[in-house]
Amino acid sequence: MVDVTERAKQLREVAYYPGCALEGSGNGYDVSTRAIAHNLGLKLRDVKDWNCCGAMEVKNIDPKIQTYLSSRVLSQAVNATRNNVVMAPCNGCYHNLKKAEYDLANDQNSRDVVEKISAKAGHKTYEAGQAETIHALDWIKETIGEEGLRERTKGKLAGLKIANYYGCMYVRPRHIFPEKDQGPGSESTSKPHFMDDLLAAAGAENVEFPLKTACCGGAHTLSDSDMSTKLVLNILQAAEANGAEVIATECPTCHSGLEMHQIRAEKRFGKKTNVRILYFTQLLGLALGIGPRKLGIHTNISESIPFLVEKGLT
């Protein structure tokens, strides 16, 4: 059993891997993650000279290249940033680093390819077990925790009805997340609850939401847009039907997918939905009393500031 206080202390300073999306379309997620870290006194050390994790796209060219790309990020964290806990807020990055860890621990062929490319690229080969990858949800949960959030936020999100949307990459496939489904206290892959827990601690009312781990079609958001729009519309309508005012997200691909296809569903299929879409870090930031501009809410595609003003959250 890991000592909880030791663990919380260890995670107060982590290697931070924002990834490409957080530097581009998902900038609000990056800004709000840094803002709450600052507010909570947690240190984020950017992984030095990081590269793309390979996303979904590179896997379809060849999965081993994705393994290499993710292994290089881990190698940079361990060898150049000198921190062996990597915190990745993006579900795609988180998933890929976890998958690389699993493949390098279990597949000789993956190890051979990574070693070969790393040698040619001229950096230390990452070896399984040298680093640990955690999600932004784990990071807040294990450092501040629900109790800490309750004290700091004083239930500021009270009266806000939220549907928590986790997406695919955070829970599937199960085998790459050995720490999940381990009984009380651990995250569940069929009914994830970490985001629910944190937002409830900040006072929010979580609605019953059956599509927590449904797919937004993010992989084909541009190459098969009609399919993505249908999948997103399903999520938005289910959230509204369950009384949600806001969908909380934890992935830049899901987030921008929901925002883009909310607009597209209205333009192409005449289906208008009003549910707001915000990163969970933006919601936690508001609960901690940080201003919406400092959380990058104005850089989201969808407009939620008037709603937040109406709710007395800004």
Added chain:
Amino acid sequence: MPIHEKSLIRPENITTHDELVIEGVDVSGHWSTFIETRVIADYNEAMEEEIASLPGGENIHRCWQCGSCTNSCTVHAIEPRFNPRYWIYLIRTGMESELLRDKDLIWQCVSCNKCTYACPRDVVPEGVMKATAHWLEMKGHVPESPSMIFDKIFTEQIVEHGRIEDTKVLMQFLKRTNQPLMQDWLKQIVMNIAARLPMKWGLKSAWSFVFHPRTRGWKKAGAAIQDYIIEVEQHHKAALGAGASRAASNDNPPQRKLHAAE
């Protein structure tokens, strides 16, 4: 009805006779519908092995046809013809012409991995879908899918810079697939952003568009990845080339059990 007999009742396989007498008995009307005799002689015996040689297809031989994949499938719920279990069946029995009826659907897999989660036999159906889509393209059965074009643009940017710039990926994709840059919904998105964004952010985006975000010291890693891509491409071509004796096996169809044992 067993899944492999579904094709027997397609409209083109049904013959009706207005007036038919067999052995002195009038079988017109209700009895006049017949299923065409079917002889399958064009099994592609190499297909399963070829697809298994591509990334993601490795575990196809483990399938028990339980249907958990199709049952859990995100795409199947929207497009009922998207049927991983059926396609795995067709691949394993070598029924290529049946598989090719659905060739324009297979690339639509969204990689949500619900099938991988549900599969009791660790087939990784998501991987099999990707391998099959890849196989269809490599064999020339279908043109490059929009998804593959997107993946290639994305990968090219990573090989060159180490990172991607999402606006650039979007614009190059629309250009290469001959789509207009300013579609109504994209225009709306740009307007939404422009209405609220501070000047500083606009300048930052313009900066990253002109000066592509890049990883410092990436040159050697990019070159090493490029070498590896060429190496695997050659390997895949060789694997599919070796199994390309389709014409020969068509002349003399081997006897093959429908339910191949594992």
